[in-house]
Amino acid sequence: xxxxxxxxxxxxxxxxxxxxxxxxxxxxxxxxxxxxxxxxxxxxxxxxxxxxxxxxxxxxxxxxxxxxxxxxxxxxxxxxxxxxxxxxxxxxxxxxxxxxxxxxxxxxxxxxxxxxxxxxxxxxxxxxxxxxxxxxxxxxxxxxxxxxxxxxxxxxxxxxxxxxxxxxxxxxxxxxxxxxxxxxxxxxxxxxxxxxxxxxxxxxxxxxxxxxxxxxxxxxxxxxxxxxxxxxxxxxxxxxxxxxxxxxxxxxxxxxxxxxxxxxxxxxxxxxxxxxxxxxxxxxxxxxxxxxxxxxxxxxxxxxxxxxxxxxxxxxxxxxxxxxxxxxxxxxxxxxxxxxxxxxxxxxxxxxxx
Numbered sequence: 070x071x072x073x074x075x076x077x078x079x080x081x082x083x084x085x086x087x088x089x090x091x092x093x094x095x096x097x098x099x100x101x102x103x104x105x106x107x108x109x110x111x112x113x114x115x116x117x118x119x120x121x122x123x124x125x126x127x128x129x130x131x132x133x134x135x136x137x138x139x140x141x142x143x144x145x146x147x148x149x150x151x152x153x154x155x156x157x158x159x160x161x162x163x164x165x166x167x168x169x170x171x172x173x174x175x176x177x178x179x180x181x182x183x184x185x186x187x188x189x190x191x192x193x194x195x196x197x198x199x200x201x202x203x204x205x206x207x208x209x210x211x212x213x214x215x216x217x218x219x220x221x222x223x224x225x226x227x228x229x230x231x232x233x234x235x236x237x238x239x240x241x242x243x244x245x246x247x248x249x250x251x252x253x254x255x256x257x258x259x260x261x262x263x264x265x266x267x268x269x270x271x272x273x274x275x276x277x278x279x280x281x282x283x284x285x286x287x288x289x290x291x292x293x294x295x296x297x298x299x300x301x302x303x304x305x306x307x308x309x310x311x312x313x314x315x316x317x318x319x320x321x322x323x324x325x326x327x328x329x330x331x332x333x334x335x336x337x338x339x340x341x342x343x344x345x346x347x348x349x350x351x352x353x354x355x356x357x358x359x360x361x362x363x364x365x366x367x368x369x370x371x372x373x374x375x376x377x378x379x380x381x382x383x384x385x386x387x388x389x390x391x392x393x394x395x396x397x398x399x400x401x402x403x404x405x406x407x408x409x410x411x412x413x414x415x416x417x418x419x420x421x422x423x
Contacts, residue, residue: 085117087133088140091147100220103300104150104335105192107137111154130155142385143350145309146300149338195333195405196221200228203296203331203403209240211293214285214326216246217311218262219298221331223269225403226296230273242276243267244288248313248388262311282313286320295321296403299332303340306396306411308332309348318398327400334406337417342393352385 091110095101101109114133120126134151138144199221207213207229215222226243247261267277280288289295295317299308308314308330321328342348358366385391396411409417 085114087111087114087137090114091137091141100193102150102192102220102333102336103146104148104153104333107147107150108154108192108335110137111151127158130158143300143352143389143391145338145340145348145350145391146336148340149301149336152339153335192333192335195335196224198405199331199333199403200225202405202408203329204229206294206296206329206403207241208293212242212244212291214244214246214288214292214295214317215297216248216263216282216313216317217298218266219331221333222296222298223266225331226266226270226275227273230270230275242278243270244278244280244292246282246285246288246313246317247279248282248311282316285313285317286324289320289324289326292326295326295328297328297330299330299336300391301336301338301340302330302332302402302414303338303342303393304415305341306399306402306414307342308394308399308402309338309340309342309391310394312354312390312392315345315392315394315398318394322398328398330394330399330402332402332404334404334417337414345393348391348393350385350391352387352390354387354390 087110090113091106094106094109095103098106111130111133114129115126118129120129134155137151138148141147203225207226213226215226229241245263245267247263267279270277278288297308297310297314297317299310299314301309303309318328340349396414399411402409402411402414404417406417
């Protein structure tokens with residue numbers, strides 16, 4: 070009987086496309102982060118694929134999580150969400166007596182789904198807390214250098230602009246580094262990432278200068294601080310962020326400018342990279358090729374049209390490539406839990422998980 074139920078649950082899981090759901094959530098809600106989209110997708114899985122026992126629920130969650138991670142080119146950000154939600158489920162299921170009559174799995178399941186959605190709602194509000202903690206870093210007359218399309222950074226800078234009382238009282242400036250790497254062809258516009266934030270700041274009266282990545286060292290002489298976002302904050306206090314963040318950190322350290330990271334606590338991920346090439350993703354930023362290699366690649370593409378291969382690692386497009394910024398380059402992390410030093414990240418991870 071148990072085997073029949075498990076088979077039915079597996080069939081339901083296969084019928085529900087968690088990868089398509091995850092991608093659709095990100096497309097439909099521009100404010101959604103990857104970890105929260107992953108958690109919401111898992112909540113959809115639990116809703117769509119009913120399970121009647123704790124073991125079935127955990128097995129369903131584990132298989133769905135593994136499939137999602139395998140199918141996304143860069144699973145670092147979403148791993149923070151899936152791991153956190155999995156830990157939350159395990160912790161909740163270990164104390165079922167507090168959620169209703171002993172053995173009443175229906176009450177437990179209802180509690181899990183309702184609290185999962187509550188967690189998603191609270192996580193979406195975390196940027197407001199970050200802005201409250203970080204607005205004091207934006208001092209009168211200062212110039213901030215930033216890059217990428219971090220919504221947390223955008224919220225912080227716009228909050229600082231609002232605090233100053235509007236266009237007539239703006240007292241800080243922004244240097245925005247725009248990527249020279251071409252954007253994804255699926256994007257509705259070909260403009261560089263971050264232009265939406267640039268327009269929003271200028272509309273509030275904040276003077277914004279846009280520069281290419283090659284001008285970062287030149288522009289840092291006019292900068293008082295660097296504020297960047299992150300896709301993931303790892304255990305040693307470093308960050309994984311869009312390609313180019315590492316070199317900004319190196320240059321800021323060399324010139325003596327503070328380098329601040331803005332990130333939601335649900336982006337803290339159990340990962341401990343020692344360098345650039347320890348990240349668990351497939352990306353070919355430095356890709357050596359000879360003329361023969363290029364010819365062979367073209368020949369292979371002509372012989373084998375683009376067909377999905379489940380056993381082949383999903384490669385990250387160059388426009389979405391990331392790098393690792395080590396903790397010694399980071400002055401502080403501004404999170405919804407407060408302002409942390411890089412060395413405090415591991416302790417914060419323990420609090421989040423336990």
